[in-house]
Amino acid sequence: MKYTFLFIILFVFSYAKSAYAQEHSMGKDSAVNQQAATPHSDEAHGSEAHGSEGEHAIYDPAATAIHHISDANVYTILDFVRIPLPMMLYTSGKGWDFFSSGRFHPGHHDDGHTSYNGYVLHQGSVHRVVEPGFPTEGETEIDGFSTKLEEKDGKPFDAKYVLFQGKEYRLDARSTLDGGVLGGGITSFYDFSPTKNVISMILVSLFLFWIMRRSAKAYKENPNKAPKGMQGLLEPVFTFIRDEVAIPFIGKEKYTRYLSLLMSIFFFILGLNLFGQIPFLGGTNVTGNLAVTMVLALIVFFVVNINGKKDYWQHIFWMPNVPVLVKPLLAAVEIMGLFIKPLTLMLRLAGNISAGHIAIVSFIGLIFIFGEAGTSMGGSLIGTVMAIPLTLFMMSIELIVAFVQAFVFTLLTASYIGAAIEEHHHAEGHH
Amino acid sequence: MTGTLAAVGAGLAVIGAGIGIGMVGGKAMEAIARQPEASGDIRGGMILMAAFVEGAALIAILLSIFVK
Numbered sequence: 001m002k003y004t005f006l007f008i009i010l011f012v013f014s015y016a017k018s019a020y021a022q023e024h025s026m027g028k029d030s031a032v033n034q035q036a037a038t039p040h041s042d043e044a045h046g047s048e049a050h051g052s053e054g055e056h057a058i059y060d061p062a063a064t065a066i067h068h069i070s071d072a073n074v075y076t077i078l079d080f081v082r083i084p085l086p087m088m089l090y091t092s093g094k095g096w097d098f099f100s101s102g103r104f105h106p107g108h109h110d111d112g113h114t115s116y117n118g119y120v121l122h123q124g125s126v127h128r129v130v131e132p133g134f135p136t137e138g139e140t141e142i143d144g145f146s147t148k149l150e151e152k153d154g155k156p157f158d159a160k161y162v163l164f165q166g167k168e169y170r171l172d173a174r175s176t177l178d179g180g181v182l183g184g185g186i187t188s189f190y191d192f193s194p195t196k197n198v199i200s201m202i203l204v205s206l207f208l209f210w211i212m213r214r215s216a217k218a219y220k221e222n223p224n225k226a227p228k229g230m231q232g233l234l235e236p237v238f239t240f241i242r243d244e245v246a247i248p249f250i251g252k253e254k255y256t257r258y259l260s261l262l263m264s265i266f267f268f269i270l271g272l273n274l275f276g277q278i279p280f281l282g283g284t285n286v287t288g289n290l291a292v293t294m295v296l297a298l299i300v301f302f303v304v305n306i307n308g309k310k311d312y313w314q315h316i317f318w319m320p321n322v323p324v325l326v327k328p329l330l331a332a333v334e335i336m337g338l339f340i341k342p343l344t345l346m347l348r349l350a351g352n353i354s355a356g357h358i359a360i361v362s363f364i365g366l367i368f369i370f371g372e373a374g375t376s377m378g379g380s381l382i383g384t385v386m387a388i389p390l391t392l393f394m395m396s397i398e399l400i401v402a403f404v405q406a407f408v409f410t411l412l413t414a415s416y417i418g419a420a421i422e423e424h425h426h427a428e429g430h431h
Numbered sequence: 432m433t434g435t436l437a438a439v440g441a442g443l444a445v446i447g448a449g450i451g452i453g454m455v456g457g458k459a460m461e462a463i464a465r466q467p468e469a470s471g472d473i474r475g476g477m478i479l480m481a482a483f484v485e486g487a488a489l490i491a492i493l494l495s496i497f498v499k
Contacts, residue, residue: 248475347489351493411479412482
């Protein structure tokens with residue numbers, strides 16, 4: 001009986017993930033299809049540009065994975081439920097635009113069916129039409145999207161176009177502050193909207209706040225009773241972080257000052273890691289987003305360096321107990337280390353979580369690789385038989401990774417803080 | 432061509448990280464076997480070191496993703 005129940009749960013979960021990945025894997029297909037179809041059959045293709053049933057393009061695992069882990073302006077659950085999110089867009093010269101992303105009437109693959117004020121929704125993210133001739137006011141029906149490979153600064157670049165009344169209009173992606181390193185840069189508009197990631201972050205924060213408040217109240221009301229319920233779940237985790245991370249690395253006298261920071265970081269990362277793994281719930285990739293981890297790392301950077309004591313700075317700029325000739329060399333290395341530490345914090349978390357999501361999508365992608373994107377039934381079957389155990393395996397590994405990465409981030413934060421506030425009463429004794 | 436080279440680079444980075452984490456884990460296990468009473472401290476240090484090794488590898492992997 002027990003095992004039957006377990007089996008049903010496993011089955012439901014594996015189905016959920018595969019259905020979910022299917023929704024995403026098709027995203028690229030439609031774009032490729034439309035690209036193939038646009039040059040010769042604009043008018044014929046127009047009406048059915050959104051649905052790519054009937055034709056099957058080559059399945060592109062890399063593009064599918066990238067699309068799966070990226071942020072979106074609409075919260076889609078299993079391609080059925082689409083929760084519109086608020087849009088806050090700014091274009092210089094045109095001003096602000098506030099509306100709901102429901103205005104785009106997002107359909108299959110999170111592509112919008114209409115444009116609004118010159119903005120369109122393509123694969124879940126907002127784009128702006130830059131070419132003249134496209135209606136810039138109000139809602140307008142659009143016919144679909146296409147992607148072309150173009151050159152930009154000598155690099156291959158996926159240029160996106162929207163189809164409107166038999167013509168193609170170039171799309172501009174939102175501005176990013178990466179200076180073009182990650183393929184972005186400043187474009188014609190800025191997107192300040194609370195996206196899917198932001199909504200997940202708020203949801204998780206509210207949930208954490210609620211359970212923490214409840215446990216805190218329970219401690220206040222029954223101070224000498226054994227913990228129960230949510231309190232019992234949180235207490236071992238909390239004391240583990242306090243006794244294994246905060247006290248050994250920061251020290252018994254000073255750890256209380258930093259405990260709230262460490263706990264916030266730990267539970268925030270853990271909550272978001274786990275939230276991103278729940279099937280059916282959109283599979284948000286918040287802690288796998290470089291911007292989110294960058295802010296976390298910056299917080300750590302400032303806390304460490306603002307609280308740094310004299311000894312800490314002395315060890316960076318003028319290392320004691322080494323020959324004078326070596327001192328500038330060590331100073332250069334230490335100053336680099338100052339910035340590499342938060343950088344690795346940022347990359348480690350984002351890389352691990354994104355890698356997990358990519359691995360799961362890739363295993364699901366086996367169905368499409370073997371099934372030749374839906375043309376071969378037997379291949380799909382083989383792919384499914386392979387994908388289900390591999391995905392289950394990967395998801396259980398990811399559960400461990402969710403805990404380990406939250407733990408490692410907290411541990412490293414504690415060790416950096418500990419190193420910064422350490423005071424040697426006998427500074428010349430060791431370094 | 433650069434894409435292929437980047438993929439080879441990512442693979443090399445993973446080999447390096449694999450050797451590194453393997454050594455960290457192996458030595459930690461040896462240390463725990465020698466001194467089981469210090470297993471708590473050793474485990475903490477092991478995770479910390481593994482995280483450092485992994486961080487270096489992840490920088491290489493991410494660079495190889497972004498270099499197209």
